Amino acid sequence: MTSASSLKIFELLDVLDNLKHLKRTGWVKCGVPEPETVACHMYRMAVLAMALEGEIEGLDAIRAVKMALVHDIGEAIAGDITPHCGVSDEEKFDLEKKAIDTIASYVPNVGEEWSMLWKEYEEAASLTARVVKHLDKFDMIVQADKYEQTHAIDLQQFFTSTTGVLTMEPFATWDRELREKRDKRIHKE
Numbered sequence: 711m712t713s714a715s716s717l718k719i720f721e722l723l724d725v726l727d728n729l730k731h732l733k734r735t736g737w738v739k740c741g742v743p744e745p746e747t748v749a750c751h752m753y754r755m756a757v758l759a760m761a762l763e764g765e766i767e768g769l770d771a772i773r774a775v776k777m778a779l780v781h782d783i784g785e786a787i788a789g790d791i792t793p794h795c796g797v798s799d800e801e802k803f804d805l806e807k808k809a810i811d812t813i814a815s816y817v818p819n820v821g822e823e824w825s826m827l828w829k830e831y832e833e834a835a836s837l838t839a840r841v842v843k844h845l846d847k848f849d850m851i852v853q854a855d856k857y858e859q860t861h862a863i864d865l866q867q868f869f870t871s872t873t874g875v876l877t878m879e880p881f882a883t884w885d886r887e888l889r890e891k892r893d894k895r896i897h898k899e
Contacts, residue, residue: 784809
């Protein structure tokens with residue numbers, strides 16, 4: 711006898727498949743060849759969150775991993791909306807909230823947690839959310855630096871948009887080190 715599951719596995723798999731193939735809009739708009747996908751970005755953030763275990767006082771690293779894995783999950787339905795897409799912050803929030811609610815319905819045992827993690831992240835409502843927001847920005851500029859090196863492309867706009875944003879440690883130090891290395895590389899060329 712089999713027990714019926716309320717998990718909508720095939721709908722969830724469709725969401726995950728969308729994320730595996732959804733190229734990040736910012737990189738596409740800048741002409742980056744073979745840009746990372748949303749799933750790649752979330753995976754790298756989750757691994758970095760795991761690596762922060764014991765590095766930031768009071769951080770629940772497992773909660774940060776979970777948050778990193780769901781912070782952009784709504785993009786599977788709403789798309790990767792950037793500030794250059796002509797969509798207001800309110801409309802973006804509403805589209806992503808609707809997408810999160812839909813995805814949460816596919817996983818009733820954990821859906822409420824996923825929705826709460828997403829909302830907490832959006833509101834930067836906790837230490838964990840602020841850390842994951844820092845991870846998000848730091849991952850973006852590290853990726854921009856890598857693309858600049860790999861493809862000889864100027865992605866200064868990503869560094870400009872994050873100047874002074876990474877204020878928590880260890881992110882502030884990492885940001886400074888990355889920018890110093892980048893400046894040396896640029897001025898050497």
